[in-house]
Amino acid sequence: MEPLDSLASIYPESRFSRDAAFQAAFESDGLTVFRAKPRAVVIPESAEEVIQTIRWCHEHAVPFVARGSGTSLSGGSLPVADGIVIALNRLNRILKIDPVERIAVVEPGVVNQHVSDAAASEGLYYAPDPSSQSICTIGGNLAFNSGGAHCLKYGMTSNHVIGCKAVLATGEVVTMGGESLETVGPDFTGLFVGSEGLFGVAIEITLRLLPKPExxxxxxxxxxxxxxxxxxxxxxxxxxxxxxxxxxxxxxxxxxxxxxxxxxxxxxxxxxxxxxxxxxxxxxxxxxxxxxxxxxxxxxxxxxxxxxxxxxxxxxxxxxxxxxxVGRLSPDFLVQDGVVPRSRLGEALVRIQQLSAEANIRVANVFHAGDGNLHPLIMFDGSQPGALHRAEELAAKLSRLCIEMGGSITGEHGVGMEKRDFLPEMFDEPTIRMMHRIREAMDPKVIANPGKMFPGKEAPALSKVGLHPLEKAGVISRE
Amino acid sequence: MLHEIKPEQHPPLGQEMADAISTCVHCGFCLAACPTYKELGQEADSPRGRIVLMKEVLEGNLELESALPHIDPCLGCLACEPACPSGVPYRDLISPFRAQSESKRQRSLSQRLTRWMTQFTLPYPKRFRLAAKTGKLAKPLSFLLPRSMRVMLDLLPPRLPKQQDWKENYPAIGNQRARVALLTGCAQSVLDPDINTATIEVLNRNGVEVVVPKNQGCCGALSWHVGNLPQARQFASQNVHAFPEDVDAIVTNAAGCGSGMHEYHLILKGTADEAKAESFRHRVQDVASFLMQLGDLKTPPDLGRTRRIAYHDACHLANAQGVRAEPRNLLRMIPGVELREINDAHLCCGSAGTYNIDQPEIAASLGKQKASNVIATAAEVVATGNIGCMTQLSNHLTKQESGIQVQHTMQVLRDAYLASETE
Structure with a gap:
């Protein structure tokens, strides 16, 4: 029996697909410059199916990517070529709303906005509000520690996830945090939040709810x-x-x-x-x-x-x-997500304008000014030869600018596929080694969303000059 | 989104389709608005997923047969359009794609038979009337028929209203303020001819002369939205010649027809009537929108009683034509009317042309949800602007044993005007 057949046997026919249409529909997320076709897409409807799938992946050393609504702007939910996509959209139950404790327990496929909608009758809401909140899911918010306009006052997703049950890439089911804000030992939940799917998949998430402002x-x-x-x-x-x-x-x-x-x-x-x-x-x-x-x-x-x-x-x-x-102004664009110290915001904007003028590329700016999180949108017409390459060069300059100014390459979109080259520029070697060791503790076979966040050997570093090695090999393609 | 489509390989609407795909940035905002994504819960059955699939087919990277199971369930409700920040004109992609794939696809015998039945009868009032009467007789034998045809029979009303014909001209009452031509529609004129009569009455009372062009035919929307371009062209061409130039507007009172006629430039692209279609479509206006634009409307008499009316947005009025506020404002104009909004108003009722027949499961699920949401408003009447929605609403309200009456906005308004004379 082909190994994949044993994965298929976990699911009814309608929820396991290696069909060309599914491979195409799932080949990219909110960052379409990267595309990769998965080997198969599974659509679990229970946590048990997620656990079995990951155990199967672990046993056969097949990489997997969990995916909610596919709104990542950093390529975070880009499939691993020839890996499995675990589409979590149907794990969309709100398991509990406790108005007294002011918490909600949800499955990962619950849409961000739906948590607030469900809590509204109790006068509560879920604070983190990414612009895509009408469709992005809590699982993805957790994986990428998403922010939003109101995170200036209330903090990011990590400040609102107080517990989570997750399947590690080993297939083990672990519980971190709980229903109380007080935890024992290190903040393991905090470590899991923002891990970009590299540790495993959250299957039950406990969120803090806040009273709606008067x-x-x-x-x-x-x-x-x-x-x-x-x-x-x-x-x-x-x-x-x-x-x-x-x-x-x-x-x-x-x-x-x-x-x-x-x-x-x-x-x-x-x-x-x-x-x-x-x-x-x-x-x-x-x-x-x-x-x-x-x-x-x-x-x-x-x-x-x-x-x-x-x-x-x-x-x-x-x-x-x-x-x-911005799609109305330009056929294609790259959204950046750098952070600079708020006090140097004006300076950063002037530098961005200069770099934009030098490169002769239009850049629109939208940003969470209160916390110095910039979102330059680099516009280009991908049908012009070399245009994507020039846009990526400018993006690289903007990322480096943020690092130089004492900021970060990402505020809320995550490193994902897009910015992984810059991770070593932000962190020194011992720190990166520590990150790798932590990751390997959760995922010894490196099968959970490999190729993201780290420029590593499991998927060669993304080159900003010329073709990506995986592209040369015909494994991934960029439009 | 970048693509490698060669528009010239997909005449006559290759460019329109390619442009729509270019505009998509794959952000996923449309997923929240799409009824079939809500029903089916998978990317391939979302607007964004379908755009990718159509792109792949047009590029030659995906077999049409692989994409169709996800393209076919699209309602064409266009809820994705107002939800799209990038402004993807999804209508420029879906209908042309359906039109060009029709000749290349395989259909089963029963599918072909059902398609032939609907397209041979629905757009022609005389044939439809006859078929509906025959169908009624066939109801007891319906268990012998394929599923899709049984659904068709289920949709037929228990009895057809008396046949009505309209004169060619209805003069304005009082001072003439405008002159319009009315599309009487095909299925609507059989299923509920009173809608046209009510429309004419309301327009006349507000100083509008109504002409009913003799040579008009079906608007072609039914054919166009299911990919039958030759038939759509024939109807569109007939209409651009049948309607006079010397009117202030070509008025429609069925959302689907209005939206179809707004797309005559696509339907007739590459034909001799291309230029005519372009000017024609800009003159087409839904009756609610025309009345509000005319302004200074007669207020119906105050009978001193309140009436709870829920308004249902027909997709082809709200999404395709952007007409949302106008019918609501017309209803609010009636003294004593308490307008109720319906929860999840953006979700299609599942009627969507012949969708009921083509995708009965999804249509039934959407119809059921819509009826429940209408019932929750505790309204006495649900008003809307499309015959398809009216049939679907009646059907599902009856199934849930609700006594809520379904009326066209024009019927509600006409009844309000007439109330003073009868009471």
Whole structure:
């Protein structure tokens, strides 16, 4: 019997596929420059099926990638060529909402937004809000320690996952953390969160829920220059205010968002800043006056306060659709995710503009200004010879810029396939060795999402110059 | 998304299809909006997955037969379009793709028979009326028929309304403010001819003269949306010649027809009527949208009682034509109307042209969910703007033993105008 047949025997026919259509549909995620065809796709409907699948992979040393909605912007859920894709979409049950303990226990395929929807009647919500929250799944959020606009105040996914049951790449089922914020020993849950699927697959995740803020105060501010918007961010933070979110979009991304959702941002703005205060009514009443004064001192040319919840969501809609909306301005683009110290934001923006001008490549900027997380969107037309290569060169320069400035190559999208070359530039050798040892403790056969995060021998380093060795070998292909 | 499609190899709409694919950035936002993704829960049955599959087929990297099991369940509801931040015109891809794959695909005998039956009867009111009457007689024998044909029989109403014919001209009542031509539709004119009568009445009362062109035919949407390009072309061509130039708008009252007529430029591309189609489609407008644009409408009398009305968005009105607020505003104009929103309003009811017949399981599941959500509004009436949705809603509301009445927005409005004269 072919080994794959024994994997197939775990599933009914409709949920195991080595069909060409499935291989094509699953060949990439939110980063389409990388594509790889899996050997088979399985669609488990129970944790038990996930466990059996991983045990099978371990036994036969076949690599696997777990995948939720495939929205990764770093190629994190790109299939391993000839490996297994475990599509977790149907593990989408919310197992428990406990309004007293303020926790939710969910399966990995639950959509981020659905957690908040389910908790809404209890006056609770799940705080991390990636722009793709309407479709991205908690499993993927956990694997990549996803952020979102409101992570400035509330922290990233890792601050909201308090426990998890996972199948390690060895097939062992382990429990980390629990329903309490207090844990014994090191923060193993924290170690698992953001491990990019290299340790195994979470099958049951315990999330912290927060009471919905009583009041929001959302202001949309237009500036004549990107620098002025950046300075305004510093002014707000320096005043001691901690808004729920502080977001900046530049002219190009405003143009894109406007085309996509007609979000009514101030016409002619070189940059807009979205500031959102949230909390108890009395506190917000006080803080909004303070914010008004600060914003007035930054000399904006336009300012608008959301009049009601619908208006507030409308302002956010522009911001949240910005990435994909750039598809209207350019046939292809690369989303970057670097971080710089917030105090050097203005400087970083100027450098990005210079690098963009030098390379003669348009770059739109959308960023979580409050925590210095930049999202330059490098636009190119992939049908032009060499265009992707030039865009990747610019991306490399932007990543190095962030490292030089004392920041990070990734804020919330993860290293994935895209930025793995830069990991050794951020960490010294002993640190990288430690990471490898930890990984091997969880996955001795290196079968869980191999090829991601580390430039390693299991999949040769991604070259920014010329063809990737796997491409030369015809194993993966880039469009 | 990058592709290696050679548009010239896929005439006449290769360029349109390639452009739609280029616009997709594979972000996955469409997954949240897609009813079939919700039902089937797998990437290949999502808009994003289907775009990749169609791309692969057009590039020659995937066999058509491998892609079809995932392309066929697409409702064509276009819920993915408003959900798409990049603005992928999915309609420019799905219908042309279906049209060009039709000649290359294998269909079973029963599939071919069902397709032939629907396409030979539905678009022709006389044949449809006859078939519907025959079908009714055949109901007791339905267990002998293939599944898809049984579904067809199930959809037939217990009795057909009396046949109605319309005059060529209905003058405005009072001061004439506009002049429009009305598409009377095919299946609708048999299943519920009163919708046209109500539409004419509402327009007339608001100072609009209505002409009903004699030589008009089916709009062609049914044929176009299932990939029968030759038949769609024949109907579209007939209509671009049948409708007069000297009207303010070509008014439709069936969402599917309106959306199909907005796509005449695609249907007629590469034919002698190409240029005519381009100007024609811009003159097509749904009656609700036309009325709101006309403005200064007559307010129906206040009868001093409240009426709870739920409004159901027909996909081909809301998604395909962007008409959402207009019908709601028309209903709100009626004194005493309490408008109720339906949960999961963005989900298709499963009617979608002949989808009921082609994909009965998904259609039934969606219909059931929609009916439950309508019932949860505790409305007395559910109003909508498409005959297909009306049939599906009635069918599933009846199955759940609900007494909620299904009406076209124009029927609700007409009844409100007439109420003053009868009471």
């Amino acid at each position: 009041q929001f105060h959302t202001v949309l501010v237009g500036y004549d220059s990107l620098q002025a918007a950046g300075d305004a961010v510093s002014a707000v933070i320096d005043s001691g205010l901690l808004p729920g979110a502080l977001e900046i979009m530049d002219a190009l991304s405003i143009e894109a968002a406007e085309a996509a959702v007609a979000c009514g941002y101030p016409p002619g703005a070189a940059a807009v800043l979205i500031v959102e205060l949230e909390g108890p009514r009395e506190k917000i009443e006080q803080e909004r006056q303070q914010l008004d004064e600060i914003l007035t001192s930054t000399e904006p040319f336009a300012q608008r306060v959301a009049v009601d919840e619908a208006d507030r969501l409308f302002i956010w809609k522009g911001r949240k659709s910005a990435f994909s909306a």
